[in-house]
Amino acid sequence: MRISFLPLTASLCAASVVLLLLLQLAPASEGCGPGRGYGKRRLPKKLIPLAYKHFSPNVAEKTLGASGRPEGKITRTSERFKELTPNYNTDIIFKDEEDTGADRLMTQRCKDKLNSLAISVMNMWPGVKLRVTEGWDEDGHHSEDSLHYEGRAVDITTSDRDRNKYAMLARLAVEAGFDWVYYESKAHIHCSVKSEHSVAAKTGGCFSGDAQVTLEGGATKLMRDLRPGDRVLASSSADGGGPLVYSPVLSFLDRRPDAAKTFYVIGTRAGLNITLTAAHLIFVTDCAWLREPRRGPQGEARKDSPQEAELRTVFASEVRPGQCVLTAQDEAAFSAVTFVEERRGSGLYAPLTRSGSIVVNGVLASCYAALDSHRLAHWVLAPLRFFYSLMGPSEAQSDGLHWYPQLLQKLGRTLLDAGHFHPWGLE
Numbered sequence: 001m002r003i004s005f006l007p008l009t010a011s012l013c014a015a016s017v018v019l020l021l022l023l024q025l026a027p028a029s030e031g032c033g034p035g036r037g038y039g040k041r042r043l044p045k046k047l048i049p050l051a052y053k054h055f056s057p058n059v060a061e062k063t064l065g066a067s068g069r070p071e072g073k074i075t076r077t078s079e080r081f082k083e084l085t086p087n088y089n090t091d092i093i094f095k096d097e098e099d100t101g102a103d104r105l106m107t108q109r110c111k112d113k114l115n116s117l118a119i120s121v122m123n124m125w126p127g128v129k130l131r132v133t134e135g136w137d138e139d140g141h142h143s144e145d146s147l148h149y150e151g152r153a154v155d156i157t158t159s160d161r162d163r164n165k166y167a168m169l170a171r172l173a174v175e176a177g178f179d180w181v182y183y184e185s186k187a188h189i190h191c192s193v194k195s196e197h198s199v200a201a202k203t204g205g206c207f208s209g210d211a212q213v214t215l216e217g218g219a220t221k222l223m224r225d226l227r228p229g230d231r232v233l234a235s236s237s238a239d240g241g242g243p244l245v246y247s248p249v250l251s252f253l254d255r256r257p258d259a260a261k262t263f264y265v266i267g268t269r270a271g272l273n274i275t276l277t278a279a280h281l282i283f284v285t286d287c288a289w290l291r292e293p294r295r296g297p298q299g300e301a302r303k304d305s306p307q308e309a310e311l312r313t314v315f316a317s318e319v320r321p322g323q324c325v326l327t328a329q330d331e332a333a334f335s336a337v338t339f340v341e342e343r344r345g346s347g348l349y350a351p352l353t354r355s356g357s358i359v360v361n362g363v364l365a366s367c368y369a370a371l372d373s374h375r376l377a378h379w380v381l382a383p384l385r386f387f388y389s390l391m392g393p394s395e396a397q398s399d400g401l402h403w404y405p406q407l408l409q410k411l412g413r414t415l416l417d418a419g420h421f422h423p424w425g426l427e
Contacts, residue, residue: 047175049167055182056174062145064342065320066180067192073149075138083196084136084151087111091118093131093159103135106151109193114154117176117191121158124172129159133188153192155184163187206254206369208263208275209347211360214328216246223349223360224257228393232351233328233359238378240283240311240357240364244332247355250388253367254350254401263345264316270327270335272362275345278317281366281374283357285311287324287336313366313374326364354385381405 050056059065074080084105087094092114094103106114118130134141134155137148147153156173158165163186170189173181178191209224214233221230230249236242266282267273276282311326319325324334351358352367356378359365368377384404 047168047171050170050174050181050183051167052183052186055180056170057180061147061180061182061192064340065317067147067152068179068194070145070147071150071195074136074151080150083107085111087114087135089115089118091115091122091129093129094135095131095133098139100138102138103132103154105136106154107193107196109196110152110154113173113177113191113193117156117173117178120172120176121169124168125158125160125165128162128165131157131159131161133157147192150195152195153190155188155190157188206256206261206277206280206348206350207360207365208261208345209257209349210345211275211349213351214359214362223351224347226349226351228252228388232353234353234355235326235357235364236355238356239375240313240326240366244328244359245355247353247358248393249351249353250385250393251352251402252350253352253369253405254348255399256348257399258346259348260344260346261348262342264319265339265341265343266316266319266325266337266363267339267341268325268327268335268363269338270329270333270362272327272329272335274325274361274363274365275343276316276360276365277348277369278315280316280350280369281313281372281377282316282319283311283326283364283366283374284314284319284323284337285326285334287322287334315372327362328359328364329362332364352381352385352388354389356381356385 055061057065061067062069072080074084085108086101086104087106088104096103114130114132121128121130132154134148135153136151137146142148156169158169166186166189167183170181170183173189173191179194180192182190184190207223209222211223212220213223213226213230215221216231221232226232226249228249228251231246232249233244234247236245236247261277263275263277265273265275274282319337319340321337321339323337325337327333327335350367350369356367356374357364358367366374366377368374368381371377381404
């Protein structure tokens with residue numbers, strides 16, 4: 001007997017569209033129970049001006065957590081000059097004191113962030129425009145390794161040159177997505193972005209092929225050898241705080257054995273290091289919370305447990321030393337992050353388990369990426385998990401990004417604010 005899956009596939013797509021539409025209401029109606037923020041409309045985000053001589057993020061400009069290392073000067077005769085694109089946005093005033101159009105030249109990423117900031121400036125101060133005093137530098141006016149030489153940095157003011165606005169202008173630049181913003185002087189704000197090569201190398205949300213998972217029975221298996229139907233160690237709870245269980249792998253949200261990428265290696269005090277791409281979600285908690293004294297009903301000292309922790313998910317690129325992650329050796333325990341570094345690796349694998357989480361290299365991570373909320377991702381992928389739970393794990397899936405999350409990404413970027421997605425985007 002021949003069975004048609006078209007009605008079920010159509011139902012999955014319809015359900016996903018409905019779920020994504022509901023996501024827009026999620027911030028105002030996250031739950032019905034008691035607790036901070038539930039049942040109340042979320043207020044607009046309060047913008048706090050950046051203090052003079054402060055920068056965001058609070059790391060050096062040319063480091064991993066900001067705009068990254070310089071890649072060398074770009075001149076008009078160099079091969080890389082084609083990487084620069086002119087910005088003719090009429091909502092931006094370019095000083096262009098050299099009268100060469102150099103200030104209009106920048107990388108595409110810098111152009112996108114600048115155009116976004118221009119809109120924010122007009123919304124904040126009607127009648128005022130964004131002004132660029134310095135863009136790409138071809139005359140050697142900056143320090144040797146300045147990102148101005150690569151079209152990755154701009155110095156900005158407002159068109160009215162009102163210095164009282166500059167602190168807020170810096171905050172608006174942070175919100176617009178610049179990778180590093182510095183209230184550098186009373187005369188301007190300095191902003192910079194990651195290189196196009198760096199962004200392209202870090203997109204996606206997967207584990208490397210040599211990452212290890214723990215199978216039922218205690219054996220380990222490399223991620224590249226993992227197959228749908230294998231039962232792997234994971235959390236029993238959708239928020240990562242439940243006891244550890246063995247959850248079946250239903251499918252792969254992404255699988256590219258031959259791809260080479262830049263991965264983040266997150267090291268822990270327990271000696272367990274997890275390797276994953278920038279946009280992948282991982283469970284973390286505040287280590288300071290764990291240091292608070294805990295007492296039972298009779299006043300006895302009580303050991304912290306994952307069920308009591310205030311776990312949340314963040315992108316791997318946002319993990320910082322001093323945060324704590326959930327590790328799993330003999331039992332679930334917390335371990336402080338001691339370092340975060342980059343390395344190149346091969347193979348991209350994003351297994352989907354029934355529970356929505358997975359223990360990789362002894363550290364608990366989400367199965368999801370790109371979207372900033374594990375809970376929302378788990379929700380919108382519920383139809384796919386239900387489908388594979390009903391029909392059995394997908395053993396014939398081809399390599400590449402699964403069609404279902406690919407569809408959700410396109411719908412999500414149409415229906416949701418860009419702030420919900422990883423700032424470096426996806427392929």
